[in-house]
Amino acid sequence: MIRRLLPHPALSVLLLVFWMLLVNELSFGALFLALVFAVLIPLITSRYWPDRPRIRFGPDLMAYLAIVLFDIVVANFHVAWIILTRRNRDLRSRWLVVPIELRSAEAITVLAGTISLTPGTVSSDVSADGRALLVHALDVADPEAEVARIKQRYEARLLKVFR
Incomplete structure (x- = not known):
């Protein structure tokens, strides 16, 4: 279920962080919009990334x-x-x-x-x-x-x- 909702978790985290940095404001509205973008953009673009690289975070x-x-x-x-x-x-x-x-x-x-x-x-x-x-x-x-x-x-x- 989570894998289908977040096909590219690293991209989702990156989008969330960068959106919050661009907005430069910690508010519920900004965080909510960042979460929406962090979920929707990878969902929409996932079919263009069939062979996404495996990255070791650590x-x-x-x-x-x-x-x-x-x-x-x-x-x-x-x-x-x-x-x-x-x-x-x-x-x-x-x-x-x-x-x-x-x-x-x-x-x-x-x-x-x-x-x-x-x-x-x-x-x-x-x-x-x-x-x-x-x-x-x-x-x-x-x-x-x-x-x-x-x-x-x-x-x-x-x-x-x-x-």
């Missing part, structure tokens, strides 16, 4: 989010330092091809989004077979080490989160 996801937030803060300072102390000709910008083991489109999207959220790197494209991600990095001394860092720091953790 320590692995929390660790991934903590690492991403930490990396975003550190990268902001690193990029600011590069901009303030170097000239354009001193930058070692590179295109990196990151081979990926992730197979679900949602997991690959999360990886690409994580890379793009981190200042100094932008994911640009996914290969047609879905086995490589093209990434532009602002300043890279060792391209192979940067690819290994992306795989170890982000992809390995996402493999645990998306089963």
Whole structure:
């Protein structure tokens, strides 16, 4: 019964939380409307998600989010330092091809989004077979080490989160 009412529980929780954040008011009306949206939107859209990914909510996801937030803060300072102390000709910008083991489109999207959220790197494209991600990095001394860092720091953790 609950599975039919909430076909995508994680999406329902996400919709509820984001609605309450957008409204920026804790009232019965706002909470009621958030609950209506959190139930109806997944019900209406569930037929478009036949193969929804299985996500493990727990320590692995929390660790991934903590690492991403930490990396975003550190990268902001690193990029600011590069901009303030170097000239354009001193930058070692590179295109990196990151081979990926992730197979679900949602997991690959999360990886690409994580890379793009981190200042100094932008994911640009996914290969047609879905086995490589093209990434532009602002300043890279060792391209192979940067690819290994992306795989170890982000992809390995996402493999645990998306089963």
